[in-house]
Amino acid sequence: MVLAILSRNPGLYSTQSLAIAGRKRNHRMLVLDPYHCSQHIIGGKPRLYYASRPLMRIDAIIPRIGATATDIGASVIDHFTSMGVYSTTTSDALLKARNKWSCSQFLAARGLPVPEACLHFNAEYNEKVLQKFKYPLIIKLLKSTQGMGVLKANHKAQALNILEAFQRLEEQVIIQEFIQEVNGSDIRIIVIDGRVAGAMKRQAKKGEFRSNLHRGARAQPVRLTPEEESIAIRATRLLGLDVAGVDLLRSYRGPLILEVNASPGLEGIEQFLKSSISEKIIELVESRKPMA
């Protein structure tokens, strides 16, 4: 098969890992930068050019779309799928998962557990909104990534300061209950094709509540409960993601979904598990499109 990884940077670990896994299984692997894909409609039919040249026949795409390329990436995915090419994520699923608030809204409406939270932007109501939360509380940028833009406020004055700073920058924020009992940990579950392909607990370094590996957190083994597995699988199925990273917080009242990532980083989990998640993604693609 000819498989294309949609990625802005062929040098990234996840892109390389997928390319290696695909080649190992005798596929032709291309890395396509969505910014070099020109989408055309000619005679009512979708056509795609890459760097101004007609693109060869592609059997499936594996989008690895970063936060800065979301809109273009979603549009390129749509173009491929309208040409009948299988994608490990639909554009809808990518967009829904990428927006932390839409994702929580969508999952909560379908009965999945998420933290108590509020999408907030109107400075007129800062005080009133804060009254709904206990301290400490979390204030995070709607567009936070890798833990950057995720802050903890220990008291009202601090929370107001943070809100004012973000509002001055015209940023939308999510105010969220702080799940203290996790003690700086969360659970990352990789779901592929409706099954758990791997999981790890991420433990923040001392003095830090954010468990992002980019913020120095350590991966640890974890045994998932049947409830955690079922929540992760249901979330990905409802969102329509064939590949996803689901982050859970183990709260006193049960697992809460913090976020679902449509392009989960593979470096941390593959190095921790010492096994290839990429190969499982390639197997998924093979199962969707039988060899010609």
Ligand SMILES: Nc1ncnc2c1ncn2[C@@H]1O[C@H](COP(=O)(O)OP(=O)(O)OP(=O)(O)O)[C@@H](O)[C@H]1O
């Ligand atoms: N409500 C919360 N209670 C306790 N810890 C939290 C809460 N929200 C976030 N955290 C911690 O902060 C980390 C980063 O927060 P979050 O995952 O929401 O944003 P992000 O990592 O910046 O986004 P992305 O994962 O999309 O890059 C989480 O992994 C978790 O360890």
Ligand SMILES: [Mg+2]
């Ligand atoms: Mg996160």
